[in-house]
Amino acid sequence: xxxxxxxxTRRFEAVALPHLPAAYNLARWICRNEADAADVVQEAVxxxxxxxxxxxxxxxxxxxxxxxRNSAHTWIGKNRLxxxxxxxxxxxxxATILEGRWSAANPGPEDPMTTVVAEDEGAxxxxxxxxxxxxxxxxxxxxxxxxxxxxxxxxxxxCPIGTVMSRLSRARDQLxxxxxxxxxxxx
Amino acid sequence: MTHDExxxxxxxxxxxxxxxxxxxxxxxxxxxxxxCTAWLAERRSLVGQLHAAALxxxxxxxxxxxxxxxxxxxxxxxxxxPQWFGAIAAGLIVAIGGFLLGQSWPRSPDLRSELxxxxxxxxxxxxxxxxxxxxxxxxxxxxxxxxxxxxxxxxLAQPGDTLLGARVDxxxxxxxxxxxxxxxxxxxxxxxxxxxxxxxAAPRDGAIDGYHLTTTQAGPFTAVxxxxxxxxxxxxxxxxxxxxxxxxxxxxxx
Numbered sequence: 001x002x003x004x005x006x007x008x009t010r011r012f013e014a015v016a017l018p019h020l021p022a023a024y025n026l027a028r029w030i031c032r033n034e035a036d037a038a039d040v041v042q043e044a045v046x047x048x049x050x051x052x053x054x055x056x057x058x059x060x061x062x063x064x065x066x067x068x069r070n071s072a073h074t075w076i077g078k079n080r081l082x083x084x085x086x087x088x089x090x091x092x093x094x095a096t097i098l099e100g101r102w103s104a105a106n107p108g109p110e111d112p113m114t115t116v117v118a119e120d121e122g123a124x125x126x127x128x129x130x131x132x133x134x135x136x137x138x139x140x141x142x143x144x145x146x147x148x149x150x151x152x153x154x155x156x157x158x159c160p161i162g163t164v165m166s167r168l169s170r171a172r173d174q175l176x177x178x179x180x181x182x183x184x185x186x187x
Numbered sequence: 188m189t190h191d192e193x194x195x196x197x198x199x200x201x202x203x204x205x206x207x208x209x210x211x212x213x214x215x216x217x218x219x220x221x222x223c224t225a226w227l228a229e230r231r232s233l234v235g236q237l238h239a240a241a242l243x244x245x246x247x248x249x250x251x252x253x254x255x256x257x258x259x260x261x262x263x264x265x266x267x268x269p270q271w272f273g274a275i276a277a278g279l280i281v282a283i284g285g286f287l288l289g290q291s292w293p294r295s296p297d298l299r300s301e302l303x304x305x306x307x308x309x310x311x312x313x314x315x316x317x318x319x320x321x322x323x324x325x326x327x328x329x330x331x332x333x334x335x336x337x338x339x340x341x342x343l344a345q346p347g348d349t350l351l352g353a354r355v356d357x358x359x360x361x362x363x364x365x366x367x368x369x370x371x372x373x374x375x376x377x378x379x380x381x382x383x384x385x386x387x388a389a390p391r392d393g394a395i396d397g398y399h400l401t402t403t404q405a406g407p408f409t410a411v412x413x414x415x416x417x418x419x420x421x422x423x424x425x426x427x428x429x430x431x432x433x434x435x436x437x438x439x440x441x
Contacts, residue, residue, distance in 0.1 A: 006262050008262075013255070017251070017254070020250070020251060024244065024247070024250065025243045025244050028244040029244070038250050041254075042254055042257065045254050045258075046258075046261070049258065049261065051300065051304050054300065054301055054304030063307075063308070074397065121236075122241060125236065125237065126242055129242065144238065145242065145243050149204065150202070150204050154310075155315075158373070158415045160369070160372065160374075163372060165198065165204075168198060168202075169198045172233060172234070175237070176230070179233060
């Protein structure tokens with residue numbers, strides 16, 4: 001055991017750490033906040049180390065992402081219990097305000113966020129994705145940014161493949177609607 | 188293929204997730220449906236925009252270092268523990284060992300995380316189910332042919348519970364039956380083994396990493412259910428499962 005643990009940790013690092021970018025990206029999109037996402041990933045990696053003995057090869061990225069996803073959901077649950085403002089509501093309030101300002105097409109200089117959003121197509125998409133309900137958002141992130149198959153996403157999120165399919169379609173529908181709406185609103 | 192069917196499959200078509208024949212049927216529809224063709228083009232451009240917009244968040248500069256440091260300190264802690272705490276640990280083991288041995292307590296948490304990991308791993312792997320069938324007349328003989336025992340395979344006739352199939356899994360070095368059920372959005376893995384096959388106490392009910400476990404006995408078998416459904420739902424499922432398993436045994440059913 002004394003000799004093995006250093007080697008075990010090194011083996012774990014070789015398996016898990018290459019997937020740190022995917023892990024952080026997923027946590028960041030679920031938590032919508034940098035500091036919490038970093039904490040979630042750190043906790044998830046330590047948890048993965050605990051379970052490493054039961055990892056017998058295979059898709060390491062999906063394995064790690066599932067642990068990250070569960071940790072992030074636990075984090076969301078804890079925040080709700082602790083009486084903090086539910087993030088989804090907070091986010092959609094903010095988004096409604098922003099949306100009103102976009103269509104007003106006259107962003108006030110007092111709102112730097114609006115200015116950034118108006119300037120940057122990427123930022124607009126980013127906010128649109130952040131507004132998606134969590135269950136759609138995580139599926140979209142795994143598909144579009146991690147290029148995972150429906151089956152892998154089903155494994156990570158614990159949903160049947162049919163549910164993955166319909167959540168992804170609804171997420172894309174909403175984004176398409178938003179992009180179309182903006183094109184009309186632009187001068 | 189109708190227009191609505193084709194339309195509902197276009198996302199999966201873009202993602203290359205359709206089986207060959209379904210994909211061909213979608214393509215045949217696209218050739219004669221300008222509406223779907225236009226929709227597909229718009230959708231592809233949206234997906235292209237998403238990929239092009241560099242929306243992934245990069246790992247914060249210090250996170251990698253933070254994690255490596257914690258991993259190193261964890262490894263050090265484990266490595267030096269026997270030297271620093273060797274004497275104390277030995278004393279504790281002697282003092283508590285007899286008590287714990289009687290309860291199989293130290294091994295149960297291992298078995299529990301092993302069961303959860305096994306079901307997570309299986310659901311992530313390429314073959315979560317080796318024999319895909321909702322018919323116990325198919326599943327049970329297959330399991331009997333793979334294992335040195337013939338586990339109960341209740342079909343759960345109640346609406347809402349579906350037997351998806353089974354696979355053979357390992358707990359440590361012991362081969363066990365893993366039945367897979369669907370209930371609502373949740374899947375339930377039911378691990379079944381002869382009570383004497385694994386030399387440790389059946390795991391206590393509990394939760395690990397978002398998954399719940401519950402244990403029951405069916406005749407000479409131990410069955411452990413693992414799922415991400417709620418404790419109450421899982422307990423209800425366990426009771427239905429046990430009722431059906433003993434009903435089948437009582438009527439001599441196989």
